[in-house]
Amino acid sequence: MIYSEQHRELMRSVTKFCEAEINPHVDEWEKAGIFPAHELFKKMGDQGFLGIHKPEKFGGLGLDYSYEIAFCEALGASRSGSVTMAIGVQTDMATPALARHGSDALREEFLTPSITGEFVACLGVSEVGAGSDVASIKTRARKDGGDYVIDGGKMWTTNGIQADWMCLLANTGDGPVHRNKTLICVPMKTKGVEIARKLDKLGMRASDTAQIFFDGVRVPQRYRVGEEGMGFIYQMQQFQEERLWAAAGGLVKMERAIADTIDYTRNRIAFGQSILDNQVVHYKLAELQTKVELLRSLVYRAVEEYINGADITKLASMAKLTVGRLQREVADSCLQYYGGMGFMNETEITRFFRDGRLTSIGGGADEIMLAIICKLMGTLPGKPPAGSNH
């Protein structure tokens, strides 16, 4: 067990925060297609939630990664996948590389306000022509005097409408595709950054997901994160945290879907008995709960090894693959037992069904996870897939 009393206290506090500050507004935010990220993140920053694993020097708490995962797991109490995802982007997708490799000045300028919640961060990796195939991105940053001049565009950018800055992955050279990329902090108000449109999505409807274009966007070279040409490697490291986050974030959400379904089916009578009393229903729910616990064990083990400095690429990929598939299974099974109400948007299970679908796609699709696992098992034929070079 990786959790101490402090972890559990943190989880209690996060759960209460979700119930008070997020859940009452979810329907309204879903309808609006956006949520007030600055307002909510400031409140979270005040609680110390946005810098758990970040260096103390820049306003973080400097705690080990198990606290971050406890936070993430407890965020499952949020009844909005969109908001949870936006928080995850802020804490574990757009900022880990900056926290690890950024210069002090750069961290003061971008990391500190992201920890206090004044800044909303987004991550610019995916492009129209490069989703899971990260190595194929086309966005380019060329040097001009002391600046980078960026041209290109990003796609499916979570927090893209509201973000103050982007952790951007761009090509800065012509060398091999895994050695020619660089991470750059780009203030979103910079001239030439065009937020082209807010994307209309199947789920995660309260999340502002954007398509963004860069046209001669000029930022100083000191906004580079770490070394030039290391962007792909940094991003692959950063992906490990993103993947653990995805896996940990699904646990409580799935358990709640199961618990809600138990509640509903227990009280719903058909053919003279409660739906729950049908063996096919309570057995299936028991099986799903069992699988959630298995995933939890895998996540905890991966976190423990990660804290101890081990390479967890394989375990994190397995956890990410599992959460994506299991969430789909849980959502689909639970929705089925709701019967007609499971097809009604007023029933919360429909939102879980829609939101959860993303997990098998974002942060490296299931197929990428499989390819990584195969590569590490030595069974992948031919050339290694992009996304696994690590």
Next chain:
Amino acid sequence: MKILVPVKRVVDYNVKVRVKTDGTGVETAGVKMSMNPFDEIAVEEAVRLKEKGIATEIVAVSLGVAQCAETIRTALAMGADRGILVETDAELQPLAVAKLLAAIAKTEQPGLIILGKQAIDDDMSATGQMLAALLGWPQGTFASKVAIEGETITVTREVDGGLETVALALPAVVTTDLRLNEPRYASLPNIMKARKKPIVTMSPAELGVDPAPRLTVVSVAEPPKRKAGAKVASVAELVAKLRNEAKVI
């Protein structure tokens, strides 16, 4: 001024309680537990009094099994300064709790004891009143507002038909109602700081109190399941049913 805040560990308010199959009580094995919400309001009020510079120290007390230390930690994370755990596996009823708290109050000498008006598990609403009686202190129960000035505490109480305001001489016992405040969630820095705050553990015997129950629980049963309703064709039929069957008018 020192404030003593008793905090009770109860089944979490989100949990749907289930009666044990043998009817002796509610199931607590494997059930999520947390601080009694009314006590959380008491902790919050104490912390606010400290932030205003009126209180100087907040002592959180919990009585019961070893895991009650977790409940104390929650109070420490919210802003209490230290904790006292009276550890016992015995079932504790309000009179025993009041006696144990009175014994602690005699050594701690707080200027104010503030606690929930009731616990959400058994809804006894008795501990605060018994404690005041045992100590011979004034009591302000069901507080929706408190203000301290000098040696006087003014308590606005929610009573049937309105609000009653009483002025009590300190030291006093105050029990909190729902509308007194909205408790904060502990911030992570404060959770980490709470780890270093001391909790002293003692036993009922050390306090010279026999906590044996004086009341016997005969049986615990679930409320009757709600029966299906019926449709009526007219207002006249409804009135007739209310008068003759339900006998409510």
